[in-house]
Each structure stands twice: as structure tokens, then as C-alpha cells.
Amino acid sequence: MGDWVFWGGAAGLTLAVAGLMAAALARGRAAPAAAQDLGVYRDQLREVERDLARGLIGEDEAARLRTEIGRRVLAADAALRAETARAEPGPAPALVAGLMAALVLGVGGGVYLWRGAPGQGDLPMAFRLAESDRMRAARPTQAEAEAQAAAALPPAPAPTDPRHAELLERLRQVMAGRPDDLQGQELLARNEALVGNFAAAARAQAMVVRLKGAAATADDLAMQAELMISAAGGLVSPEAEAVLSAALEKDRTNGTARYLSGLMFLQVGRPDLAFRFWAPLWESSAPDAPWVAALRAQLPDVAWLAGQHRYQMPEPGGRAMPGPDAAAMAAAEDMTPEARQQMIRGMVDGLLERLATQGGTAAEWARAIRALGVLGETDRARAILAEAEGRFAGREADLGLIAAAAAEAGLK
Structure with a gap:
């Protein structure tokens, strides 16, 4: 017919x-x-x-x-x-x-x-749902996905700082003999992730979750899932999906778990369920949330695939990034161009000092890169860019935000 x-x-x-x-x-x-x-x-x-x-x-x-x-x-x-x-x-x-x-x-x-395909029949909803179930069941295990990713990707580079490499190796040896040291496992997970050893970082974070037991938070579980997905080359394995489900059971509003759950549904051919996770997440996220850049790029296509052809992305909600208050802005209007430039430079230096001592979100690092580009200090901007890329290695959403700032600053 x-x-x-x-x-x-x-x-x-x-x-x-x-x-x-x-x-x-x-x-x-x-x-x-x-x-x-x-x-x-x-x-x-x-x-x-x-x-x-x-x-x-x-x-x-x-x-x-x-x-x-x-x-x-x-x-x-x-x-x-x-x-x-x-x-x-x-x-x-x-x-x-x-x-x-x-x-x-x-x-x-x-x-x-x-x-064309004149003999190809229609694809009813039941067939597509069955195909999604087949894709979901056919996913490789975490171990298989990690092996495939290791074979396809180059090995993680060694730390550029010899002292850092020595300390990391010493930490590994210590934790091999003290696996129940909670603080040591947390430190090991962070440092392994910092150098790109995501499989080792995921194992250490899994130990953190096990040692904490019922006290493990949704953030702990979401971090474990994120490291597992990074180790698997971006694939959400059945084991990572189970960790995400546990994170959402503890906190249905956890942003990382919601974003990664949507990613999982997108990978198994269910853009409609991915849209249900991502659209509310986008609309409730702060502008500097780590998943905002990824959603900005992917959500329009996901909405179209989900049949939401009239969906219009609003601006993400949340607090504004820290900046000068109204009094400082009023005072800047009466300044000479040289004084105004000096004030801006002082604000940028203050932001850089805080990032160096306390750290910050990817959005704040991106803001520093853009500010240095406006001031014409491209060498300092490149140095901040390199440091930011190292800090957020493996976190694609954060790296996308930083890369966009680098492009605005004329570095890429």
C-alpha cells in the first residue's frame, strides 16, 4: 500500500x-x-x-x-x-x-x-523501538570498550613536569598497598584524570564510591560515570549506565548525570528520550555549567530528530559570572582611557590570580582567555589556554567552551 x-x-x-x-x-x-x-x-x-x-x-x-x-x-x-x-x-x-x-x-x-531503495518498506515505531533495544543490548562491556578505545587512541602522554610524574608514580605505589585509603583514592583519581589515564582514574573513583558506601553522593557517582565514559572513548557502556542510574536515584537534578544519560539515549537511537533529559537541563543550567557548550551545539539537532521541529532554545538560566559591580561601572565612565585600561587589567589580573590559587569553572577560564585577547596579551592568553586545556583534559564540554574563547581571542 x-x-x-x-x-x-x-x-x-x-x-x-x-x-x-x-x-x-x-x-x-x-x-x-x-x-x-x-x-x-x-x-x-x-x-x-x-x-x-x-x-x-x-x-x-x-x-x-x-x-x-x-x-x-x-x-x-x-x-x-x-x-x-x-x-x-x-x-x-x-x-x-x-x-x-x-x-x-x-x-x-x-x-x-x-x-534509491524501492523495495524498502516503512519503518514503523515498533521497528525503531526494537532496533534501539537491539543497539542497547549490543553495546560492548566497559572492559571491551576500554580495550577498543586504547587500541584506537594514542596512549596518554606522560606528565611534562618530571616531579609530578615522580609523585604520581609514588602515589600509585602507596595506594597499591593501601587500597582502603579514601583520601588517597580521591587524590589518585584526580591525578590520573589530569594526565589522561581515564581507566585508572575510573577505577580509583570506583574505590572512592565503594569506600564511602551509603555516604557516596550523586556527584561522586556522576564523576565515576564520566571517567568510565572517557576511558571508553565516549561510549556509555552498560556499567556506566548503571552508575548514572544510581547517581540519579540519589539526586534527580544532578547535571552531569542528566547530560550523560541523554548522551546514552542518543547513542542507542532514542533522540526523543535524549531530548527529555537535555531540554530541561539546558533551560535550568547556569551559563557556566560544564555541559552548556555541548548542549548548545547538539540540542537543536536532537530536538529535530525527536520531532520537536518548533523547539526554540532559550538562553540558559542561572547566575551571571562575577564581574564589576554597578559602582565600578559608573566610576569607569569618568575615567580616562588609560585609567580605564588599567582598571580592566587589574580585574583580569585578579581573576588570573584566583584561578591560579583557587581554580575555577571552565567558563571563568574562558573569560580570562577572552579578556587577555582583548588586551592584546596573546602570549599570556596562550599560556592560560594551555593550562586550561590540561586542567579540563577529557571533559569535552569544558574544552569546547575554552576552544570557543580561544577562537574569539584570535588564538585559533
């Missing part, structure tokens, strides 16, 4: 276009020049009669004009008969339209038979 509807609709549209073409061809046949002259002369005769009725010309003048125009009418009529006799009949508009319709149907049908 579906094939008949498709082919019937295609044929109907082609015939409709052919009809429009035939009408256009019929209207487009130009009348002979003599026929156009005859129309002009008839208008002139009517104009003579109107002028006579209004008293603009006399009867003698009207008679003279009628005679002159009549002579021209006779000459134009003779020319029209001669042109009609010489003209060769061309193809009828209907014939031309029919030939073009046949050409369109032939070429279009041939291309469809060659490149």
Missing part, C-alpha cells in the same frame, strides 16, 4: 507540473506583429469617436482620420494573412508538456531505481 501511495503521489505531482508547463507555453506564444498593430488601430478609431463626441475635433477632421486609420487597418490585415500563411505549425503546448513530463518521470524514476 505504501509503494502505491508513493508512486501515485509522484506521478500526480509530475502531471500537475506538466499541466502548469502547458499553460505557460500556451500563454507564451507571441501574437504576430500585424495582429498587435490591428489592436492599436482599433483603439485609435475609438479614440477618434470619443474626441468627436466631446467636440475636440470637427466632422471633417474625424472623416479624414477614419480614412487614414482604415487604410492602415487594411494594410495590417493583409500583412496578418501573409504571416499566417508563412508560419509553420509548431508542436502543441500539450505535446511539449507531455514530452517533458515523460522525461522527468523517466530520468527521476531511473535515478531512484539506481540509487
